[in-house]
Amino acid sequence: MYKFLLCWRYLRTRYIALICIVSVMLGVATMIVVNSVMAGFTSEMQARMNGMLGDIIFESVSMDGVSDAPSHMAKIKEIAGDTVVGMSPTVVVPALMYIKINGQISTQQAMMVGIDAETYASVSDFGNYLQHPGNREKLEFTLRDGGYDVLDHQAPTGEEVKPRTQMEHAGWYYRRYKARIEKQRQMITASPAPRLETNQGGTVDPFAQQAAANGEPQGKDFDPAVDTHPGIVLGIGMCGYRTVDGTDRFFALPGDDIDIGFPKASLPPELMSGSYTIVDFYESKMSEYDTSFMFVSLKDLQKDRGMIDPETGIGKFTAIQIKLQPGADADAVRDQLRDHFPGQFYRISTWRDKQGPLLAAVQMETAVLNVLLFMIIAVAGFGILAIFYMIVVEKTRDIGILKSLGASGPGVMGIFLGYGLSLGFVGAGVGLGMGLLFVTYINEIAGWLGQLTGTPVFDPSVYYFYKIPTIVNLFTATWICVGAVVISVLASVLPALRAARLHPVKALRYE
Amino acid sequence: MSRLQEPTSPRLNSLWATAGQASGGSAAPAVVPHMATHGLFKSYRKGPLGIPVLQGIDMTVNKGEFLAIVGQSGCGKSTLLHLLGTLDQPDAGEVHFEGNRIDNLPSRSRDLLRNRHFGMIFQFYHLLPELSTLENVLAPAMIAESTFGYWRKRKMYRQRAEELLEMVGLGHRMKHKPRELSGGEMQRAAIARALLAEPRVLLADEPTGNLDQATGEPIMATLRELNREQKLTIVMVTHDSWIAGQADRVVRLVEGRIQAEPPVRT
Numbered sequence: 001m002y003k004f005l006l007c008w009r010y011l012r013t014r015y016i017a018l019i020c021i022v023s024v025m026l027g028v029a030t031m032i033v034v035n036s037v038m039a040g041f042t043s044e045m046q047a048r049m050n051g052m053l054g055d056i057i058f059e060s061v062s063m064d065g066v067s068d069a070p071s072h073m074a075k076i077k078e079i080a081g082d083t084v085v086g087m088s089p090t091v092v093v094p095a096l097m098y099i100k101i102n103g104q105i106s107t108q109q110a111m112m113v114g115i116d117a118e119t120y121a122s123v124s125d126f127g128n129y130l131q132h133p134g135n136r137e138k139l140e141f142t143l144r145d146g147g148y149d150v151l152d153h154q155a156p157t158g159e160e161v162k163p164r165t166q167m168e169h170a171g172w173y174y175r176r177y178k179a180r181i182e183k184q185r186q187m188i189t190a191s192p193a194p195r196l197e198t199n200q201g202g203t204v205d206p207f208a209q210q211a212a213a214n215g216e217p218q219g220k221d222f223d224p225a226v227d228t229h230p231g232i233v234l235g236i237g238m239c240g241y242r243t244v245d246g247t248d249r250f251f252a253l254p255g256d257d258i259d260i261g262f263p264k265a266s267l268p269p270e271l272m273s274g275s276y277t278i279v280d281f282y283e284s285k286m287s288e289y290d291t292s293f294m295f296v297s298l299k300d301l302q303k304d305r306g307m308i309d310p311e312t313g314i315g316k317f318t319a320i321q322i323k324l325q326p327g328a329d330a331d332a333v334r335d336q337l338r339d340h341f342p343g344q345f346y347r348i349s350t351w352r353d354k355q356g357p358l359l360a361a362v363q364m365e366t367a368v369l370n371v372l373l374f375m376i377i378a379v380a381g382f383g384i385l386a387i388f389y390m391i392v393v394e395k396t397r398d399i400g401i402l403k404s405l406g407a408s409g410p411g412v413m414g415i416f417l418g419y420g421l422s423l424g425f426v427g428a429g430v431g432l433g434m435g436l437l438f439v440t441y442i443n444e445i446a447g448w449l450g451q452l453t454g455t456p457v458f459d460p461s462v463y464y465f466y467k468i469p470t471i472v473n474l475f476t477a478t479w480i481c482v483g484a485v486v487i488s489v490l491a492s493v494l495p496a497l498r499a500a501r502l503h504p505v506k507a508l509r510y511e
Numbered sequence: 512m513s514r515l516q517e518p519t520s521p522r523l524n525s526l527w528a529t530a531g532q533a534s535g536g537s538a539a540p541a542v543v544p545h546m547a548t549h550g551l552f553k554s555y556r557k558g559p560l561g562i563p564v565l566q567g568i569d570m571t572v573n574k575g576e577f578l579a580i581v582g583q584s585g586c587g588k589s590t591l592l593h594l595l596g597t598l599d600q601p602d603a604g605e606v607h608f609e610g611n612r613i614d615n616l617p618s619r620s621r622d623l624l625r626n627r628h629f630g631m632i633f634q635f636y637h638l639l640p641e642l643s644t645l646e647n648v649l650a651p652a653m654i655a656e657s658t659f660g661y662w663r664k665r666k667m668y669r670q671r672a673e674e675l676l677e678m679v680g681l682g683h684r685m686k687h688k689p690r691e692l693s694g695g696e697m698q699r700a701a702i703a704r705a706l707l708a709e710p711r712v713l714l715a716d717e718p719t720g721n722l723d724q725a726t727g728e729p730i731m732a733t734l735r736e737l738n739r740e741q742k743l744t745i746v747m748v749t750h751d752s753w754i755a756g757q758a759d760r761v762v763r764l765v766e767g768r769i770q771a772e773p774p775v776r777t
Contacts, residue, residue: 001661002653009641401637406626407654504598
């Protein structure tokens with residue numbers, strides 16, 4: 001009983017020990033904030049990856065593809081059963097995009113994905129990422145008249161969003177305007193332009209492509225003011241950039257024409273190119289995806305690459321994206337499929353397998369951060385050790401008194417262990433509160449800090465999120481608090497041992 | 512409030528008036544001495560040298576006796592008292608209590624002895640500064656009982672503590688902290704604390720050493736009354752011969768050995 005009483009009195013009267021509480025509190029609060037932010041980022045990233053890729057990717061090993069998607073899909077459905085809620089065949093090839101920026105041709109490398117517009121929405125959130133509301137409802141690879149989003153429709157409500165003014169006239173208006181300007185330019189310079197071949201396959205001189213894209217009459221009187229090439233949807237990061245203050249600028253818009261070079265489905269491989277008209281952008285909010293993929297109609301790509309069997313009319317595919325029921329075990333389904341489809345022809349992976357290195361890197365980062373931050377709490381522990389040692393020295397005489405009254409060594413030790421425990425509790429508790437408070441208002445704090453220092457803390461041109469995403473994991477928070485309390489108790493062991501071992505007579509004589 | 516005008520309970524008033532003249536109770540020798548030592552040796556180490564303090568002490572304390580141990584400062588009388596109270600352990604020799612050897616008991620048993628059977632008061636009072644006077648008096652009970660046990664018996668202990676404080680004249684100072692008490696009051700609180708567990712022996716180490724004569728006298732009176740009325744065995748250490756003279760019997764400690772003196776009164 002005397003242990004509780006003295007412990008309580010010491011807690012209330014020794015303000016120096018409050019410093020220990022502050023250091024424990026800071027360590028706990030920091031760890032909670034960092035873990036929440038990392039968890040938030042990871043969760044956002046994973047959600048978007050999973051959204052883009054689907055749950056399982058069923059690929060052909062050869063880039064030339066495998067025939068008959070429908071029968072494969074039926075087989076998959078048979079094997080996996082009702083877990084499968086959506087499937088869509090695709091053709092995926094690496095490609096080179098030529099785009100005119102300020103009068104110069106620039107190239108970008110990306111993956112070209114031919115999708116079946118009708119089924120693709122069932123496996124991917126891709127549809128939500130498009131910039132035209134009509135396309136979000138039903139994707140058609142045709143140029144729209146206008147009505148493309150000027151304000152990002154995916155921004156959370158209440159967030160300040162910078163308008164993309166260039167998108168206001170994207171679509172046919174923009175295309176006709178450009179065609180008109182070009183015609184006027186041609187009339188002024190009055191240089192007859194050479195007649196060019198249309199691109200029906202085979203490598204074509206990119207400069208001739210450029211002239212063709214400028215609206216020169218081609219083999220079949222291609223008039224950009226009324227005609228378009230096959231439609232293509234580009235990642236929003238491929239045609240634009242974000243400035244530091246968060247505004248987006250584009251050097252190509254829906255309505256512009258681009259040329260793509262990609263390999264035909266033949267041996268030996270041949271490179272061919274085609275012209276496409278940008279019909280929309282997609283924005284997945286992940287910079288890696290927004291600069292890496294271009295989407296065209298599956299049938300168009302199959303035709304261009306020569307993947308359609310002339311007799312049966314059945315096209316080849318290189319990948320089937322599969323979406324499972326929420327909560328399904330993707331690894332199990334993948335293994336089931338692997339058992340059925342031989343590995344020399346088919347490569348079956350879950351979305352996690354595809355993104356393994358990236359996710360693993362984030363996990364390692366989180367682990368290292370946790371270790372480093374726990375050092376803060378360990379340092380707080382050393383503070384407790386030092387301050388408690390001094391308190392024990394200060395209380396030497398009182399400890400002697402207690403022992404002369406019959407208190408045992410372990411009993412006296414219990415006073416100081418209890419003191420450490422209560423300090424740990426208070427520190428962890430307050431730290432938890434502070435950490436949760438910080439996490440709740442983290443965006444306001446980031447904004448305020450940015451104003452104070454002059455540089456934005458959370459730079460929207462680097463991160464594609466508007467707000468800092470946070471997720472508080474109860475399990476993690478509990479472990480952090482328990483760890484802080486344990487360190488506090490461990491830190492008080494040495495001073496408590498000293499108190500226990502004091503000789504009563506020597507202690508009583510202590511000045 | 513100056514030390515010269517310490518309020519006292521009416522009970523002790525009469526004692527003040529007759530301070531120094533109270534007749535001491537004669538100690539009837541018991542068959543087994545209440546406490547005894549045989550050949551006690553104790554020395555302190557200061558570097559390679561050992562400074563011998565007690566060099567073979569043989570003494571007894573009889574039941575109900577008021578014994579004074581006199582000697583010059585530094586001659587080891589406090590050490591002897593500490594050995595009697597098992598606060599320290601001798602280098603050689605034995606200490607006995609009620610016929611049983613106590614100096615080689617396990618520490619837990621010695622803790623129990625100090626908690627229940629020995630009451631101790633010191634020259635510098637040694638009250639715990641964070642606790643109130645009442646809590647200080649209750650400290651031995653809080654140490655003796657587990658939390659739950661104390662909780663159950665807290666009324667009983669509280670009552671006894673309050674009675675003891677009333678007896679020593681501190682009934683109105685129960686909630687005060689030691690720093691708010693005078694020296695004499697603190698010593699009286701220490702006496703109340705020492706008596707809480709109804710000890711069989713009271714060990715007093717220079718109880719009036721830090722007090723002037725006027726404040727020390729009521730303390731001595733209280734001790735004498737405890738010895739006379741309640742037959743409490745008291746062993747007191749002092750360097751003051753006059754204070755020692757108020758005891759039943761005096762032993763003198765010279766160069767680590769006992770020189771007995773004839774009893775002051777029979």
